[in-house]
Amino acid sequence: xxxxxxxxxxxxxxxxxxxxxxxxxxxxxxxxxxxxxxxxxxxxxxxxxxxxxxxxxxxxxxxxxxxxxxxxxxxxxxxxxxxxxxxxxxxxxxxxxxxxxxxxxxxxxxxxxxxxxxxxxxxxxxxxxxxxxxxxxxxxxxxxxxxxxxxxxxxxxxxxxxxxxxxxxxxxxxxxxxxxxxxxxxxxxxxxxxxxxxxxxxxxxxxxxxxxxxxxxxxxxxxxxxxxxxxxxxxxxxxxxxxxxxxxxxxxxxxxxxxxxxxxxxxxxxxxxxxxxxxxxxxxxxxxxxxxxxxxxxxxxxxxxxxxxxxxxxxxxxxxxxxxxxxxxxxxxxxxxxxx
Amino acid sequence: xxxxxxxxxxxxxxxxxxxxxxxxxxxxxxxxxxxxxxxxxxxxxxxxxxxxxxxxxxxxxxxxxxxxxxxxxxxxxxxxxxxxxxxxxxxxxxxxxxxxxxxxxxxxxxxxxxxxxxxxxxxxxxxxxxxxxxxxxxxxxxxxxxxxxxxxxxxxxxxxxxxxxxxxxxxxxxxxxxxxxxxxxxxxxxxxxxxxxxxxxxxxxxxxxxxxxxxxxxxxxxxxxxxxxxxxxxxxxxxxxxxxxxxxxxxxxxxxxxxxxxxxxxxxxxxxxxxxxxxxxxxxxxxxxxxxxxxxxxxxxxxxxxxxxxxxxxxxxxxxxxxxxxxxxxxxxxxxxxxx
DNA sequence: CTGTTAGCGCTTTCAA
DNA sequence: TTGAAAGCGCTAACAG
Numbered sequence: 001x002x003x004x005x006x007x008x009x010x011x012x013x014x015x016x017x018x019x020x021x022x023x024x025x026x027x028x029x030x031x032x033x034x035x036x037x038x039x040x041x042x043x044x045x046x047x048x049x050x051x052x053x054x055x056x057x058x059x060x061x062x063x064x065x066x067x068x069x070x071x072x073x074x075x076x077x078x079x080x081x082x083x084x085x086x087x088x089x090x091x092x093x094x095x096x097x098x099x100x101x102x103x104x105x106x107x108x109x110x111x112x113x114x115x116x117x118x119x120x121x122x123x124x125x126x127x128x129x130x131x132x133x134x135x136x137x138x139x140x141x142x143x144x145x146x147x148x149x150x151x152x153x154x155x156x157x158x159x160x161x162x163x164x165x166x167x168x169x170x171x172x173x174x175x176x177x178x179x180x181x182x183x184x185x186x187x188x189x190x191x192x193x194x195x196x197x198x199x200x201x202x203x204x205x206x207x208x209x210x211x212x213x214x215x216x217x218x219x220x221x222x223x224x225x226x227x228x229x230x231x232x233x234x235x236x237x238x239x240x241x242x243x244x245x246x247x248x249x250x251x252x253x254x255x256x257x258x259x260x261x262x263x264x265x266x267x268x269x270x271x272x273x274x275x276x277x278x279x280x281x282x283x284x285x286x287x288x289x290x291x292x293x294x295x296x297x298x299x300x301x302x303x304x305x306x307x308x309x310x311x312x313x314x315x316x317x318x319x320x321x322x323x324x325x326x327x328x329x330x331x332x333x334x335x336x337x338x339x340x
Numbered sequence: 341x342x343x344x345x346x347x348x349x350x351x352x353x354x355x356x357x358x359x360x361x362x363x364x365x366x367x368x369x370x371x372x373x374x375x376x377x378x379x380x381x382x383x384x385x386x387x388x389x390x391x392x393x394x395x396x397x398x399x400x401x402x403x404x405x406x407x408x409x410x411x412x413x414x415x416x417x418x419x420x421x422x423x424x425x426x427x428x429x430x431x432x433x434x435x436x437x438x439x440x441x442x443x444x445x446x447x448x449x450x451x452x453x454x455x456x457x458x459x460x461x462x463x464x465x466x467x468x469x470x471x472x473x474x475x476x477x478x479x480x481x482x483x484x485x486x487x488x489x490x491x492x493x494x495x496x497x498x499x500x501x502x503x504x505x506x507x508x509x510x511x512x513x514x515x516x517x518x519x520x521x522x523x524x525x526x527x528x529x530x531x532x533x534x535x536x537x538x539x540x541x542x543x544x545x546x547x548x549x550x551x552x553x554x555x556x557x558x559x560x561x562x563x564x565x566x567x568x569x570x571x572x573x574x575x576x577x578x579x580x581x582x583x584x585x586x587x588x589x590x591x592x593x594x595x596x597x598x599x600x601x602x603x604x605x606x607x608x609x610x611x612x613x614x615x616x617x618x619x620x621x622x623x624x625x626x627x628x629x630x631x632x633x634x635x636x637x638x639x640x641x642x643x644x645x646x647x648x649x650x651x652x653x654x655x656x657x658x659x660x661x662x663x664x665x666x667x668x669x670x671x672x673x674x675x676x677x678x679x680x
Numbered sequence: 681c682t683g684t685t686a687g688c689g690c691t692t693t694c695a696a
Numbered sequence: 697t698t699g700a701a702a703g704c705g706c707t708a709a710c711a712g
Binding site for chain 1: 342387388389390391392394395400409410411413416417419420423424427432433434435436437439452454455456479563564565568590593594597619620622623624
Binding site: 005021052058 | 704705706707708
């Protein structure tokens with residue numbers, strides 16, 4: 001069968017305690033002894049049982065990652081980045097996909113992460129107090145991604161300012177009727193972008209002295225099809241917008257497509273701007289707000305790991321990090337290229 | 341602190357063995373006793389330590405999922421589906437993202453899944469013998485997704501036939517010069533589609549008596565940008581193709597975009613067909629081969645779980661399942677719509 | 681620098 | 697139907 005620590009000890013002619021120390025690289029093990037242990041372990045193709053180690057040590061070397069979706073660019077990128085960083089640190093990644101409303105409720109009710117993680121990463125969810133309490137009750141470090149909250153580690157962008165910069169750009173181009181295609185701010189699966197990006201949109205209009213027309217705010221549900229439908233509605237109005245700010249690139253793709261189907265020229269008849277800068281957006285010539293997703297994920301993951309290892313006062317160093325976004329200008333808002 | 345099984349036992353006035361039985365729903369526990377235990381556990385907000393349970397029982401209630409990428413539609417869909425199915429069955433999902441060539445090598449060398457999973461799911465990787473051996477050495481059930489191999493559970497589509505149906509469709513429309521935009525069959529991160537879809541492409545040409553022109557096979561690396569570059573190259577040739585079969589929708593998007601930039605009309609000047617049927621493809625009016633990703637993932641996950649639970653002879657029942665694909669006809673190959 | 685020993689919190693015989 | 701007790705395979709004092 002598969003080797004245990006006793007087998008290694010016997011083969012190396014030492015006690016199991018010494019094997020444990022040698023294999024974990026602890027100090028105070030004679031070089032010769034360590035070598036013999038390493039050799040014996042290699043000969044037997046030994047790996048320690050993580051469960052036994054976790055039970056004995058109380059450390060799980062595991063981080064839970066909570067996401068509302070997995071098959072969306074932002075979240076897939078987060079999962080990818082976090083997995084890589086954690087793996088490199090010797091940690092396991094336990095993925096928790098919330099699923100629908102009921103799944104979310106059950107999750108925070110049951111807290112399946114209990115007793116199985118050293119830390120938690122939460123991606124871009126608007127958490128209510130109950131949910132924050134559930135997280136806090138875990139009594140483990142928590143890293144927030146895309147949101148910020150007193151007492152929690154976090155990395156995010158400034159969604160409000162970023163959205164505002166997008167709309168400012170449109171205003172600067174002379175647009176007066178600017179529509180918003182966004183997410184549902186009341187969605188039970190609510191995540192943060194819809195809330196803040198909408199606020200940024202409204203702020204920009206207000207600052208420019210433009211009246212916010214509620215009829216120009218339309219839900220696109222963060223999908224391509226939703227974006228297309230929203231655009232269809234907006235463009236069919238008696239007083240259609242001359243520009244659209246979509247809260248995600250995917251919704252912008254839908255809007256572009258719909259505009260093109262209606263025979264509109266981009267950007268002359270309709271300017272479109274997205275949010276994210278997914279890989280496809282360059283090809284689409286879509287002006288968009290680029291956000292550094294991998295950077296956010298890496299940043300908070302790294303600091304969470306430091307906190308777990310309790311390397312010094314990592315706790316109080318920059319608990320809340322805000323990463324910069326960048327407006328990427330392409331032909332969907334300026335110039336005379338002919339996107340999508 | 342947090343409650344342990346002893347606390348529950350004390351509160352319920354029974355032994356810890358009884359608590360264990362009652363909580364796991366084992367038979368031979370008096371109803372009254374079970375109720376008292378359940379109540380006590382609920383009062384204390386008790387959950388069992390998974391590590392202690394795993395150490396004692398030898399079962400990990402964990403499945404490892406190995407993927408070459410996470411931020412690609414196919415794999416994200418697989419992760420999503422598997423996570424949901426496993427969670428529902430009370431299993432944890434341990435995600436292993438191979439990363440680059442070196443990461444892949446290290447993975448199969450070290451086998452970080454050792455001693456921590458009851459079963460393994462491998463998505464769409466062309467495994468060499470060394471890698472298959474490493475998997476087998478785990479001595480745990482393995483489910484294959486997208487590939488098939490004697491002695492392993494699997495769910496896949498028939499990539500060769502599916503690709504062939506796509507190319508047959510183009511041939512049926514009178515195309516003679518049909519290009520292929522595909523993946524690298526020699527890539528160290530090789531996954532299965534490039535190999536089989538290329539074969540299907542060649543088969544179709546041969547069956548139709550068309551000569552396969554090596555110059556018409558171009559790498560697109562399964563990215564939008566790669567597809568665009570490949571199309572740029574192909575369309576700039578002295579004898580450009582009249583149709584393109586892309587081994588993935590994303591590469592097809594790139595090709596469509598490039599064709600449009602060149603001023604070509606779709607499908608009159610150039611017909612394009614993709615593979616996958618991602619959500620965006622309907623909007624793009626892209627003809628494509630739809631494959632049931634969630635179905636494949638759910639199918640093999642379910643059977644893997646059955647095998648782990650050793651419910652009867654699940655082992656020998658349909659070890660290799662092949663799910664149907666479907667050619668979805670849209671305007672990129674027929675009609676007069678004007679995609680992308 | 682190394683060994684002994686007592687757990688970690690469960691599951692699982694075995695007896696009663 | 698229940699309890700006692702022996703592990704599961706490690707880690708972490710503690711002693712030497």
